Amino acid sequence: MEEYSSGDDVNLFFYINTVIKSSIVSLLKFCIEGVIGGTDYNQNKINQWTASIVEHSLTHLVKLGRPFKYIVNCSVMQKSGAGLHTANSCYWDTTTDGSCTVRWENRTMYCVVSVFAVAM
Amino acid sequence: MDDYLTDEQTVFDVEDVNKIIKDTLETVIGENSYKHSRVNQWSTNVVEQCLLRLSKLGKPYKYIVNCFIMQKNGAGQQTATSCFWDNSSDGSCMVKWEKDSMYVQVSVFGLAI
Numbered sequence: 001m002e003e004y005s006s007g008d009d010v011n012l013f014f015y016i017n018t019v020i021k022s023s024i025v026s027l028l029k030f031c032i033e034g035v036i037g038g039t040d041y042n043q044n045k046i047n048q049w050t051a052s053i054v055e056h057s058l059t060h061l062v063k064l065g066r067p068f069k070y071i072v073n074c075s076v077m078q079k080s081g082a083g084l085h086t087a088n089s090c091y092w093d094t095t096t097d098g099s100c101t102v103r104w105e106n107r108t109m110y111c112v113v114s115v116f117a118v119a120m
Numbered sequence: 121m122d123d124y125l126t127d128e129q130t131v132f133d134v135e136d137v138n139k140i141i142k143d144t145l146e147t148v149i150g151e152n153s154y155k156h157s158r159v160n161q162w163s164t165n166v167v168e169q170c171l172l173r174l175s176k177l178g179k180p181y182k183y184i185v186n187c188f189i190m191q192k193n194g195a196g197q198q199t200a201t202s203c204f205w206d207n208s209s210d211g212s213c214m215v216k217w218e219k220d221s222m223y224v225q226v227s228v229f230g231l232a233i
Binding site for chain 2: 041043046047049050051053054055057058061062069070071072073074075076077078079080081082083084085086087088089090091092093097099114116118
């Protein structure tokens with residue numbers, strides 16, 4: 001029988017919220033830059049770009065090998081003065097699950113990528 | 121003895137969730153036009169009320185609700201989502217709502233516990 005220590009949950013929680021979160025933020029920025037870094041908003045390519053961003057992000061997240069289910073959401077919007085609001089709300093176990101949002105912009109577009117990680 | 125869960129409880133019911141989202145949007149935003157000063161409150165209310173009604177369904181699910189409101193200005197916008205989960209029990213529901221002055225999109229993701 002395995003020994004269970006409640007201290008383990010606290011350490012895992014701390015680990016998730018600090019170490020993993022910062023590595024996920026860098027991972028997402030890397031994926032975004034890799035796909036749309038240096039490009040201008042292009043209606044013909046935008047579909048392909050958003051699909052690439054979510055696929056690459058998800059692949060890298062799964063490679064981390066953590067026992068989590070992931071949802072990756074990416075929104076790209078052309079800069080034209082329109083107002084944009086996004087809100088997220090989650091009903092989960094706050095000790096084990098978490099989320100992370102990265103905002104990126106260049107001269108012609110905004111990109112918002114959110115990752116939700118739910119423990120299995 | 122393990123608890124017995126019926127198939128009904130472990131399947132994400134898209135129709136129920138669809139109805140909840142539409143009702144919430146009608147209640148919170150209704151016929152209003154896009155107003156910068158109120159959008160923040162609308163998006164917060166939409167996600168909170170959706171989540172409240174989803175949790176009242178009493179199913180063994182964790183939920184993530186995402187609400188996106190954009191002013192109609194001719195700007196282009198694209199959203200993509202990718203999920204790594206259990207296809208047999210987890211699911212999502214997306215509702216797109218278009219008004220004269222704005223686009224609203226609500227996504228609900230349900231993950232079985």
